Amino acid sequence: MSRKSLFQPGxxxxxxxxxxxxxxxxxxxxxxxxxxxxxxxxxxxxxxGAPAFTQTYITLEVALPADRLDKSGTRDxxxxxxxxxxxxxxxxxxALVAALERAGADNPFAKPKKLxxxxxxxxxxxxxxxxxxxxxxxxxxxxxxxxxxxxVDGYLKGRVTRESVARDRKFxxxxxxxxxxxxxxGLVERRFNPAFITGTDAxxxxxxxxxxxxxxxxxxxxxxxxxAASLPIGVAASIYLEEFAPQNRITDLIEVxxxxxxxxxxxxxxxxxxxxxxxxxxxxxxxxxxxxxVLTLMTLPTIIISTRAALKAVPPSIREAALGVGASKMxxxxxxxxxxAMPGILTGTIIGLAQALGETAPLLLIGMVGFIATNPPDxxxxxxxxxxxxMPAQIxxxxxxxxxxxxxxxxxxxxxxxxxxxAMNLAAILLRRRFERRW
Amino acid sequence: xxxESQDFKxxxxxxxxxxxxxxxxxxxxxxxxxxxxxxxxxxxxxxxxTFLRCLNRMNDTIPVCRVTGDLRLDGEDIxxxxxxxxxxxxRVGMVFQKPNPFPKSIYENVAYGPRIHGLAKRGDExxxxxxxxxxxxxxxxEVKDRLHAAGTGLSGGQQQRLCIARAVxxxxxxxxxxxxxxxxxxxxxxxxxxxxDELGQSIAVVIVTHSMQQAARVSQRTAFxxxxxxxxxxxxxxxxxxxxxxxxxxxxxxxxx
Numbered sequence: 140m141s142r143k144s145l146f147q148p149g150x151x152x153x154x155x156x157x158x159x160x161x162x163x164x165x166x167x168x169x170x171x172x173x174x175x176x177x178x179x180x181x182x183x184x185x186x187x188g189a190p191a192f193t194q195t196y197i198t199l200e201v202a203l204p205a206d207r208l209d210k211s212g213t214r215d216x217x218x219x220x221x222x223x224x225x226x227x228x229x230x231x232x233x234a235l236v237a238a239l240e241r242a243g244a245d246n247p248f249a250k251p252k253k254l255x256x257x258x259x260x261x262x263x264x265x266x267x268x269x270x271x272x273x274x275x276x277x278x279x280x281x282x283x284x285x286x287x288x289x290x291v292d293g294y295l296k297g298r299v300t301r302e303s304v305a306r307d308r309k310f311x312x313x314x315x316x317x318x319x320x321x322x323x324x325g326l327v328e329r330r331f332n333p334a335f336i337t338g339t340d341a342x343x344x345x346x347x348x349x350x351x352x353x354x355x356x357x358x359x360x361x362x363x364x365x366x367a368a369s370l371p372i373g374v375a376a377s378i379y380l381e382e383f384a385p386q387n388r389i390t391d392l393i394e395v396x397x398x399x400x401x402x403x404x405x406x407x408x409x410x411x412x413x414x415x416x417x418x419x420x421x422x423x424x425x426x427x428x429x430x431x432x433v434l435t436l437m438t439l440p441t442i443i444i445s446t447r448a449a450l451k452a453v454p455p456s457i458r459e460a461a462l463g464v465g466a467s468k469m470x471x472x473x474x475x476x477x478x479x480a481m482p483g484i485l486t487g488t489i490i491g492l493a494q495a496l497g498e499t500a501p502l503l504l505i506g507m508v509g510f511i512a513t514n515p516p517d518x519x520x521x522x523x524x525x526x527x528x529x530m531p532a533q534i535x536x537x538x539x540x541x542x543x544x545x546x547x548x549x550x551x552x553x554x555x556x557x558x559x560x561x562a563m564n565l566a567a568i569l570l571r572r573r574f575e576r577r578w
Numbered sequence: 579x580x581x582e583s584q585d586f587k588x589x590x591x592x593x594x595x596x597x598x599x600x601x602x603x604x605x606x607x608x609x610x611x612x613x614x615x616x617x618x619x620x621x622x623x624x625x626x627x628t629f630l631r632c633l634n635r636m637n638d639t640i641p642v643c644r645v646t647g648d649l650r651l652d653g654e655d656i657x658x659x660x661x662x663x664x665x666x667x668x669r670v671g672m673v674f675q676k677p678n679p680f681p682k683s684i685y686e687n688v689a690y691g692p693r694i695h696g697l698a699k700r701g702d703e704x705x706x707x708x709x710x711x712x713x714x715x716x717x718x719x720e721v722k723d724r725l726h727a728a729g730t731g732l733s734g735g736q737q738q739r740l741c742i743a744r745a746v747x748x749x750x751x752x753x754x755x756x757x758x759x760x761x762x763x764x765x766x767x768x769x770x771x772x773x774x775d776e777l778g779q780s781i782a783v784v785i786v787t788h789s790m791q792q793a794a795r796v797s798q799r800t801a802f803x804x805x806x807x808x809x810x811x812x813x814x815x816x817x818x819x820x821x822x823x824x825x826x827x828x829x830x831x832x833x834x835x
Contacts, residue, residue: 386641456678460741462639464691465668465748474690475680 184553191551194332194347195292197258197321199234201266202280214274224263227270228255231262231285235317244320247313256309257318259286259347287327289347289544291318295329298543335551340512340533346544349537351552353512357427357527358496358559364431364523365438365495370488372435373442374477380443381450382472401440408437409501417505425506425526433505434495441494445487449480482571489567493560499531508532530556587612587752587782588633593647595628595637602628604806606647610752610799615778617793617814618786620803621834626786629803630754633784634670635663651752668695671745675757677737679729679744684721687729687740688712691748707747715743716773735766742773753777755785759792771796790830794818802826804834 143149148156207226211218232251235258239246248254259265262285269283270276290310293299301312321327338350384390412433416422422429453476461471477484502508512528528536534552537545588610595603603625610616610633618626628637635656637643649656656666668691679687688708689698698704708725712718717739721732729740738758745753755774759767774796777783787793793800794814801811802823810817810826821827828834 456674456676457680459636459639459674460678460680460744461690462636463634463667463672463674464694464744465664465666466690466694467664470694474694479681 184550184557187547188550188552188554190296190298191548191554192332192335193296193329194335195287195295195327195329196284197287197291198282198284198326198328199231199238200280200282201230201234203230203270203277205278208270209274209277214277216271216274219271219274219277222267224267227267228263231255231258231266238324238326239317239320242320242324242326244317244323247316253314254317256314257288257291257321259288260345261341261348262286286347289345289542290314291327292329292347293544294318295322295327296547298547335548336555339515340528340536342511342513343540343542343545346540346542346548349545349548351530351533351548351555353515354528354530354533355555356516356522357430357507357512358530360427360522360527361431361434361529362492362496364428365434365492366488368432368435369438369442369491373439373488374446374484376439377443377446377450378472378477381447382468382476397440397443401444404500405437405498406500406503408433409504411436412501413504423524423526425510425528426524427507427527427529428523429505430502430507430529431523433501434498437498437501438491438495441491442484442488445490446480446484449483449487450476452483453479478574481574485570485574486567489563489570493563493567496559496563497531497556499529499535502529502532509536511536530559585612586610587651588784589648589650589653591648593629593632593645593649595625595632596644596646597640598642602806603632606803606808608801608808608811610782610784612751612782613778613780614799615774615783615785615797616799616801617797618784618801618803619788619790619793619829620809621829622788624803625806626801626803627756630756630784630786633752633754634667634672636667636672638663668748669750670752670754671748671750673738673741673745673753673755673758676761677734677741679732679737679740681728681730683726684712684729684732684740685725688743688747691744695748697748711743711747714746714773714777715739716769717743733766735762735769738762738766738770739773742770746777750781752782752784755783757786757788760788767792790818802829804829 205212207230208222209219229251232254235254236246236251246254265285266283269281288310290299290304290307294315299310301315304310304312304315318327334348334352335350336355337352338348339353340351341347341349380390380394384393412429416429416432417424457475457479458471461475462468466474499508506526507528509532510526510528512533514525516522516525516527530552534549534556537552538549586609588608590609591607593603593606594601606629618630620626631637632645632649633651633656637645645657651666651670654661680690682690685708688711689704692698692704692707698707709718709722712721717736720736721727721740729737732740738761742753742758758774759770762770771792774783774785778796778798785793785797797814799812800814800817802809802817802821802825804825810821810823812822817826818830821830825834
């Protein structure tokens with residue numbers, strides 16, 4: 140055998156090194172593709188959804204004549220409440236006309252009523268509410284910041300152009316001219332709109348007033364139900380299966396079925412929930428309690444599987460040590476095994492919760508998808524029992540509506556949903572670090 | 579020297595142990611004396627650890643394991659259905675081959691056993707028990723300033739002494755030790771052997787060991803196991819200098835095992 144130098148690898152070694160370098164390159168390319176898609180996803184979502192967080196407002200000086208709003212002159216709240224928004228709307232028309240005059244711009248409309256399209260349909264109600272809250276304002280001229288109409292908002296955001304408005308029925312290019320005049324006069328501004336995050340959903344004609352707040356409360360209520368129900372049941376079931384169940388056919392059957400349940404399409408849980416909780420159990424339709432129970436059924440297999448893995452990972456030496464000192468099986472489990480398995484259990488639970496947060500299909504059949512969430516719950520009982528929607532369902536609802544303004548809001552809802560999911564995953568990581576022990 | 583006592587702590591008659599179909603312990607009869615150190619020796623897989631684990635019913639945790647025969651502690655059959663293994667294990671302590679302190683503080687490690695058996699009521703009573711146990715394990719001086727540090731932060735020898743302290747904290751009458759020094763360096767081993775000697779003056783100690791020299795150093799009685807059979811049992815000196823069975827002699831002289 141001729142002696143080779145260590146500095147010159149043979150052909151087999153070179154071929155193997157080349158193959159390994161190729162494999163590493165494949166891995167790098169695959170990872171880059173995945174990261175690229177993720178970055179693309181985040182950028183697109185951010186770009187499309189960010190406008191949803193700002194909204195356009197028009198600031199007007201509105202005269203509040205007492206003869207129209209308070210005929211009796213007593214400022215009696217009951218009397219004032221009888222004056223409907225119909226009476227307040229002309230006041231806004233007058234304010235718009237006055238604003239145009241002050242700005243030195245032409246009013247292209249003969250009837251002042253036509254100007255109303257520039258403001259949100261809820262603007263009159265907004266003005267009325269302000270007067271009812273503070274009756275002393277009657278007789279004065281107040282400055283009020285009103286929600287602009289969705290078309291005006293779209294105009295400022297670039298969604299609405301003179302070409303697109305040509306096909307619009309109620310909104311004309313003349314309206315846009317008026318809008319330009321108001322913008323030039325400094326009365327129009329686009330600012331951060333907290334009502335998008337906290338507010339309720341609105342009817343189809345008022346996308347500018349819609350918010351995801353009520354649906355978020357529905358989601359929160361469901362998450363609380365899932366946490367309260369699935370964690371104890373899941374952990375207890377896992378402990379039984381791992382520590383107490385005898386090794387026989389029945390136990391095997393149970394384990395196989397739990398694994399299968401984890402793969403069942405989620406809409407089937409919706410049908411089950413409809414039959415079990417609403418029809419047989421008599422619980423109210425569209426209630427977050429029912430939604431939470433359905434999602435519990437869906438999340439249980441995930442929690443059971445991850446808890447069992449966490450329990451299995453606790454070394455047998457700890458169990459033996461506990462038993463050797465004279466601990467009973469229950470003491471061994473609760474004093475030693477469970478605390479050490481906690482990080483794994485918590486992580487599995489939070490991941491299960493995050494999955495449940497994003498589920499829409501099971502909620503379809505119990506009535507939470509398609510429910511217009513316009514009333515925030517007043518009491519704790521209402522939070523769980525009154526009909527409501529959920530965040531992903533709300534987003535789907537918005538995406539379905541015809542007006543492009545709704546589409547922008549759907550993107551904004553997606554940003555919020557992703558924000559919640561990130562927060563939950565972060566909580567999972569932090570909790571895991573906090574409870575992690577080394578043995 | 580230890581007092582030669584005539585009381586038998588454990589009496590075993592015709593004990594068989596099966597792991598499923600595998601007949602691991604074959605018809606073993608032996609008497610463990612009180613206030614004495616008994617060593618179990620034999621080649622790997624001969625069943626000495628299995629038999630040791632029968633004495634505190636640790637084999638109960640293995641579903642396929644079956645124990646038959648008569649095994650008595652102070653005359654009472656420990657496999658009687660009326661016996662609660664938990665109470666048995668408070669009276670018969672165990673130290674394992676690899677040190678396995680709980681991932682808690684040193685104090686908590688020692689206090690856990692007495693706490694769950696209700697041996698101490700107030701905080702100072704527990705402090706006393708912890709100190710006494712740590713002194714018996716010759717660990718007190720090294721850890722008295724850091725009782726609330728993690729038990730897993732000690733060195734190997736210290737961890738094993740912590741496990742011994744934990745085992746004696748419940749005041750057991752018998753201490754079972756399964757190769758307690760095999761994972762330790764010679765100095766730590768010497769410390770453990772000293773402890774065994776001391777403990778053997780007051781309670782019955784049964785130690786399984788791979789090292790014949792260790793058995794010769796610490797024990798007064800030795801039992802030689804081979805392929806599941808108890809081949810010979812007698813005074814340590816006699817076993818090592820004048821074994822009766824040829825298999826014992828082969829093992830001692832290094833021809834087998």
